[in-house]
Amino acid sequence: MPHPARQFFVASGEAEIAAAYNEVGYRYGKYADGGGRNLFVFDGRHGYSDRKTWETIENKLFALRAKGLNRLKLLDLGCGPGTWMRRVVIRARQMGFAGIDAMGIDIADTQLYRARVLSRGVAALDGVTMAFNHGDLRSIAGMTDADLCLCLYGVLNHVPVGELPEVLARIGTVTRGYFIATVRAVGSTPTVYVDYVSSALRFFQDNRINRLDVEFANGRRASFQSHLFSQAELKRLASHAFEVEQVRGLDLFHGRFAGDARWNPPVAAPLARLTQELTRLEERYCCDPGFVDHATHLLLAARSSKMVRA
Numbered sequence: 001m002p003h004p005a006r007q008f009f010v011a012s013g014e015a016e017i018a019a020a021y022n023e024v025g026y027r028y029g030k031y032a033d034g035g036g037r038n039l040f041v042f043d044g045r046h047g048y049s050d051r052k053t054w055e056t057i058e059n060k061l062f063a064l065r066a067k068g069l070n071r072l073k074l075l076d077l078g079c080g081p082g083t084w085m086r087r088v089v090i091r092a093r094q095m096g097f098a099g100i101d102a103m104g105i106d107i108a109d110t111q112l113y114r115a116r117v118l119s120r121g122v123a124a125l126d127g128v129t130m131a132f133n134h135g136d137l138r139s140i141a142g143m144t145d146a147d148l149c150l151c152l153y154g155v156l157n158h159v160p161v162g163e164l165p166e167v168l169a170r171i172g173t174v175t176r177g178y179f180i181a182t183v184r185a186v187g188s189t190p191t192v193y194v195d196y197v198s199s200a201l202r203f204f205q206d207n208r209i210n211r212l213d214v215e216f217a218n219g220r221r222a223s224f225q226s227h228l229f230s231q232a233e234l235k236r237l238a239s240h241a242f243e244v245e246q247v248r249g250l251d252l253f254h255g256r257f258a259g260d261a262r263w264n265p266p267v268a269a270p271l272a273r274l275t276q277e278l279t280r281l282e283e284r285y286c287c288d289p290g291f292v293d294h295a296t297h298l299l300l301a302a303r304s305s306k307m308v309r310a
Helices: 004-008 014-024 027-033 047-066 083-095 109-118 161-174 231-239 272-285 305-309
Strands: 071-077 099-106 128-134 146-151 175-184 200-206 211-216 221-225 242-250 297-304
Touching: 014 027, 014 109, 014 221, 027 083, 047 083, 047 146, 047 175, 047 242, 047 297, 071 083, 083 099, 083 109, 083 128, 083 146, 099 109, 109 128, 146 161, 161 175, 161 231, 175 231, 175 242, 175 305, 231 242, 231 297, 242 305, 297 305
Parallel strands: 071 099, 071 146, 099 128, 146 175
Antiparallel strands: 175 297, 200 211, 211 221, 242 297
């Protein structure tokens, strides 16, 4: 007998994914990035994951600069409202990159509009070029090599499983430096990707056909591709296109101890000692085979074979 939610939906491919991200509008940035008012304060729901992701990105920027690179080419696949692009551009300028050419690609026009508006100040900085273009992972073949390529938070989860090898190969072709991706893990807590889970009346992830059906509280309905990754699968797929440096879990513990303002009083906020212990546990188990697939996200850090040969 099908799950009750499934009667509401008909699978409709990429258009449904774009529609979901378009309709949620500015709320997506608040959900995904914690509002983004201060780009380097990671205080959103996934604050721990964001801090570790940013730490990895920042280390790759340092590595590129240490190699003597003076101009940076950045590609953000599934850029959303451009939050991560702005972070990278600002930090790269602080590191001394004289020129920065940054391009974001997304299938949701509403997110691209917000990215352009929110990035005006950064795009006006000397030596900086920023562009946000409509497209998907199939439309990047003609692009030139990126020193740093990002594909963060759910983008690869929306790719049909059969297309993943080809998509990652295509990303490998346009990347001459580092590739960093984050994806939802097979044992992660639930998500509806575009908004807080609490915004949904009901949802059903069908892992037989890799599809998520959602009925939102405002009456909106969506059905789109949603494939959850294991560490082994992500590493195997990426290794055909890149030299994989690391696949680790992000947020095994922090999210599960996070309070909920709708229920927990302020006095229940995690104490510093608890936070420190959770961080210690995260580092201990983030690559442990018995734990890693239960992380909220998996973080892939890889480098191009072109860089390896160089």
